Amino acid sequence: xxxxxxxxxxxxLLALLPAFSLAPxxxxxxxxxxGGTLNAIIQPEPxxxxxxxxxxxxTGIVGGNIFDGLVKYDLALKPQPELAERWETSPDxxxxxxxxxxxxxxxxxxxxxxxxxxWSLEHVWKPLNPRNPALFRNITSAETPDPHTVVFKLAxxxxxxxxxxxxNGAQILPKHLYEGTNVLTNPHNAKPVGTGPFVFKExxxxxxxxxxxxxxxxxxxxxxxxxxxxxxxxxxxxxxxxLEKGDIHYAPLSPIPLRDAERLAKLPTVKVGTQxxxxxxxxxxxxxxxxxxxFKDARVRRAVAHAIDREALIKLVWFGFGKAAISPVxxxxxxxxxLEVPKYPFxxxxxxxxxxxxGLKRGPDxxxxxxxxxxxxxxxxxxxxGEFVKQSLKRVGIEVxxxxxxxxxxxxxxxxxxxxxxxxxxxxxxxxxxxxxARLYSSAFAGKNIPWSNGSGFRSAEADSIFKAVESEPDxxxxxxxxxxxxxxxxxxLPTLPLVELRFFNxxxxxxxxxxxxxxxxxxxxxxxxxxxxxKKN
Amino acid sequence: MTRDVLRxxxxxxxxxxxxxxxxxxxxxxxxxxxxRLAPGDAAEVLAGEAGAATPEFMAxxxxxxxxxxxxxxxxxxxxxxxxxxxxxxxFRQGMPVSWLIxxxxxxxxxxxxxxxxxxxxxxxxxxxxxARHAGRLTDTVVSVVALLFYATPVFxxxxxxxxxxxVWLDWLPVGGMATIEAGYTGIAYxxxxxxxxxxxxxxxxxxxxxxxxRLMRASMLQVYGEDFIRTAxxxxxxxxxxxxxxxxxxxxxxxxxxLGMQIGSILGGAILVETVFSWxxxxxxxxxxxxxxxxxxxxxxxxxxxxxxxxVNIAVDLxxxxxxxxxxxx
Numbered sequence: 001x002x003x004x005x006x007x008x009x010x011x012x013l014l015a016l017l018p019a020f021s022l023a024p025x026x027x028x029x030x031x032x033x034x035g036g037t038l039n040a041i042i043q044p045e046p047x048x049x050x051x052x053x054x055x056x057x058x059t060g061i062v063g064g065n066i067f068d069g070l071v072k073y074d075l076a077l078k079p080q081p082e083l084a085e086r087w088e089t090s091p092d093x094x095x096x097x098x099x100x101x102x103x104x105x106x107x108x109x110x111x112x113x114x115x116x117x118x119w120s121l122e123h124v125w126k127p128l129n130p131r132n133p134a135l136f137r138n139i140t141s142a143e144t145p146d147p148h149t150v151v152f153k154l155a156x157x158x159x160x161x162x163x164x165x166x167x168n169g170a171q172i173l174p175k176h177l178y179e180g181t182n183v184l185t186n187p188h189n190a191k192p193v194g195t196g197p198f199v200f201k202e203x204x205x206x207x208x209x210x211x212x213x214x215x216x217x218x219x220x221x222x223x224x225x226x227x228x229x230x231x232x233x234x235x236x237x238x239x240x241x242x243l244e245k246g247d248i249h250y251a252p253l254s255p256i257p258l259r260d261a262e263r264l265a266k267l268p269t270v271k272v273g274t275q276x277x278x279x280x281x282x283x284x285x286x287x288x289x290x291x292x293x294x295f296k297d298a299r300v301r302r303a304v305a306h307a308i309d310r311e312a313l314i315k316l317v318w319f320g321f322g323k324a325a326i327s328p329v330x331x332x333x334x335x336x337x338x339l340e341v342p343k344y345p346f347x348x349x350x351x352x353x354x355x356x357x358x359g360l361k362r363g364p365d366x367x368x369x370x371x372x373x374x375x376x377x378x379x380x381x382x383x384x385x386g387e388f389v390k391q392s393l394k395r396v397g398i399e400v401x402x403x404x405x406x407x408x409x410x411x412x413x414x415x416x417x418x419x420x421x422x423x424x425x426x427x428x429x430x431x432x433x434x435x436x437x438a439r440l441y442s443s444a445f446a447g448k449n450i451p452w453s454n455g456s457g458f459r460s461a462e463a464d465s466i467f468k469a470v471e472s473e474p475d476x477x478x479x480x481x482x483x484x485x486x487x488x489x490x491x492x493x494l495p496t497l498p499l500v501e502l503r504f505f506n507x508x509x510x511x512x513x514x515x516x517x518x519x520x521x522x523x524x525x526x527x528x529x530x531x532x533x534x535x536k537k538n
Numbered sequence: 539m540t541r542d543v544l545r546x547x548x549x550x551x552x553x554x555x556x557x558x559x560x561x562x563x564x565x566x567x568x569x570x571x572x573x574r575l576a577p578g579d580a581a582e583v584l585a586g587e588a589g590a591a592t593p594e595f596m597a598x599x600x601x602x603x604x605x606x607x608x609x610x611x612x613x614x615x616x617x618x619x620x621x622x623x624x625x626x627x628x629f630r631q632g633m634p635v636s637w638l639i640x641x642x643x644x645x646x647x648x649x650x651x652x653x654x655x656x657x658x659x660x661x662x663x664x665x666x667x668x669a670r671h672a673g674r675l676t677d678t679v680v681s682v683v684a685l686l687f688y689a690t691p692v693f694x695x696x697x698x699x700x701x702x703x704x705v706w707l708d709w710l711p712v713g714g715m716a717t718i719e720a721g722y723t724g725i726a727y728x729x730x731x732x733x734x735x736x737x738x739x740x741x742x743x744x745x746x747x748x749x750x751x752r753l754m755r756a757s758m759l760q761v762y763g764e765d766f767i768r769t770a771x772x773x774x775x776x777x778x779x780x781x782x783x784x785x786x787x788x789x790x791x792x793x794x795x796x797l798g799m800q801i802g803s804i805l806g807g808a809i810l811v812e813t814v815f816s817w818x819x820x821x822x823x824x825x826x827x828x829x830x831x832x833x834x835x836x837x838x839x840x841x842x843x844x845x846x847x848x849x850v851n852i853a854v855d856l857x858x859x860x861x862x863x864x865x866x867x868x
Contacts, residue, residue: 037719039719045826047584047630047631048632054584054588055588055590056587056588056589057587057589127594130585130588130590130591130592131588131590132590133595182602184598184599185602185632190632204818205631205638205641205642205818206645206819206822207714207816208714208718210718227719229719231714231718232816232818233714234813234816234822235713235814235815237697237700237814238697238712238713238814238815238816241697241701241704241712242712242713244705245704245705245708245712247711247712405577406829407578407586407587407829408576408578408579408582408586408829408830408831409576409577409578410578411582411586412582416582417577427589448593449582449596450585450591450592450593451582451586452586452591
């Protein structure tokens with residue numbers, strides 16, 4: 001039973017929710033103001049600033065301001081022109097022609113041409129893309145009839161490709177600086193040269209990364225900000241203090257504990273917003289180790305699903321920053337999301353019945369079985385999720401031993417040694433499930449010691465054949481049907497239990513306007529953002 | 539007398555040098571195998587941070603990091619590097635380890651120097667004061683304050699100082715080492731760094747301060763009970779001179795020992811204070827390299843640290859001799 005106090009807290013928190021601004025920063029009347037330094041927080045410190053070689057989030061957040069993509073995604077996740085002014089797809093879906101913007105230069109002054117795109121495809125996207133190289137290997141060749149046209153020839157039609165062509169998913173590197181070098185170790189990865197609205201200036205490790213306005217940006221008059229300083233601030237309390245004081249104007253990717261976010265959102269000078277993460281569409285789940293003694297039985301997995309009250313989890317642990325997940329394809333991917341999947345409503349009685357049926361009766365001390373649960377070692381919110389799971393399962397007679405460790409030990413244990421029963425993790429789905437979801441269920445990744453890929457060890461010929469079919473299916477309707485079949489399969493077999501569609505949040509100063517103007521804003525540039533006049537101090 | 543000390547010191551240093559080499563090599567070997575007990579490797583951490591990876595990508599990383607080679611090959615390479623005074627290369631950071639350490643060294647020296655200086659001087663002074671007035675009000679006040687600082691967690695003091703002096707009073711910056719966007723140079727830059735230094739140095743210093751105060755007080759009280767002090771008092775030396783000339787000097791030995799231990803820990807930095815104040819020092823570098831399984835970097839920091847500890851130990855021995863000529867250097 002939920003304690004009365006906990007319940008009261010949950011209600012109180014719900015009442016607070018309207019205090020959070022869910023709109024992409026209330027646009028103030030008036031013209032954008034030029035100038036100013038944006039003080040931002042980047043945490044943890046990135047390893048590289050080039051997303052083409054490392055898809056980590058901090059890399060994407062900083063690098064997104066330095067690089068443009070062929071396209072960017074609007075708030076509805078539709079591709080919009082960026083370095084490609086327009087494009088055509090042939091009727092058979094096997095040829096895509098991009099017409100590139102003219103007069104674009106790299107930050108070192110060299111012209112940007114179709115040769116850069118062709119080179120990046122062949123030497124970076126195909127061999128090194130850590131997220132989905134198959135997507136790019138399907139492009140058999142890139143032709144460059146002139147410096148402003150690039151033609152992709154595809155082996156099979158690919159609908160998903162158009163969801164991965166921004167400056168993060170398919171980052172174009174300057175051929176003249178990378179050709180003939182080892183792309184992974186090229187020193188420019190840490191001092192990138194892009195075409196984007198901000199120019200890399202300096203990176204003092206452990207302290208900050210400084211970007212300056214690109215005066216030659218092709219979108220004349222933009223960006224509005226003169227400078228962006230990304231500071232490395234390792235302590236959560238110090239981040240909250242900086243935001244409260246107004247020293248920090250922008251802190252993306254849920255930078256402070258949810259408790260502090262709730263407190264700061266009440267200040268007139270601070271805003272908390274959840275937009276700009278749709279391209280990522282993150283969701284939280286539990287992986288059952290389907291090779292483990294108890295969880296090889298699907299009934300036991302379903303029992304766990306019935307034993308966890310996701311609404312309470314969201315209220316108590318996630319402070320309302322989330323939505324109960326019913327399927328591995330989040331509702332933000334509206335076209336693919338299936339409402340008709342088998343559901344597992346909170347029902348401890350049913351959970352107990354399923355466990356009885358599986359032969360796991362309560363022992364003399366009331367315990368049916370004992371399992372281990374390795375929670376994602378990404379801080380307090382995930383640890384508390386683990387504690388919530390432990391409490392929930394105890395009620396139906398499953399004793400849970402929580403195991404905490406650092407990230408390296410966690411990924412080795414879960415994905416390498418597979419020495420676990422139940423683990424938690426989050427993943428980005430991206431706008432097409434082929435990009436982010438398939439990896440979690442594909443047998444090609446099972447037991448291969450690849451972090452965040454098929455942690456459950458699920459192997460299903462049917463799922464694999466669906467993944468194969470959607471890759472080359474040109475008809476969007478048929479693809480959607482195939483994905484719905486997959487969701488029913490995934491929620492029936494339940495190797496992975498979707499818990500919460502996470503709502504990551506930004507904390508920013510009320511002086512900062514237009515910080516979110518695109519659906520992939522988290523990995524996009526702050527081209528439109530501007531800082532209002534500081535408030536006069538009394 | 540001073541020449542004697544120097545000659546003895548030179549001999550001593552020469553003898554010690556042989557020991558140093560063995561001690562440091564021993565530490566290096568133990569570290570190498572000890573750190574390999576941690577599960578996971580740098581390639582897995584990188585792939586983990588990326589949120590996605592393919593077998594090809596992991597293999598490329600492992601090859602680049604040299605992790606695909608057997609342990610004995612890696613070990614031979616590591617020992618070879620040490621013997622040629624090369625600390626190796628951090629693949630994660632894409633820089634030689636020695637650069638990374640030198641890069642962080644000024645920030646660390648500044649923070650540790652300021653806090654140890656503040657703590658040792660003020661702490662000794664407070665201890666001196668407390669001992670001279672032992673059992674009276676001054677002593678009680680000093681002892682209670684020292685105990686309070688000693689018992690309060692460092693990170694908590696840090697956060698409270700930030701909230702009071704940065705957020706409420708708005709006197710000092712929240713963290714970092716300089717106001718980056720201001721682009722200060724010369725004196726203005728020095729003043730700016732000093733303003734950033736106040737809170738972290740104070741936070742770290744208050745803990746050390748308590749140690750020095752207690753050490754100095756206890757040490758002086760012990761010397762006060764010695765026969766030669768009674769003699770000094772009997773022959774009419776003023777209490778002030780007794781305290782300053784006879785007691786203080788003899789009571790300094792444990793303080794010097796403590797100072798040596800703290801200077802030896804400079805390279806380890808002050809992880810908590812550096813974290814709370816976003817100070818770009820070596821402590822954070824070492825701490826993060828552990829979580830990132832950047833073993834080359836971590837081994838480099840540990841090795842430099844052990845060399846420093848050994849060197850400071852020698853310096854402390856020499857200082858004993860200067861303070862108290864009766865001390866024999868072994």
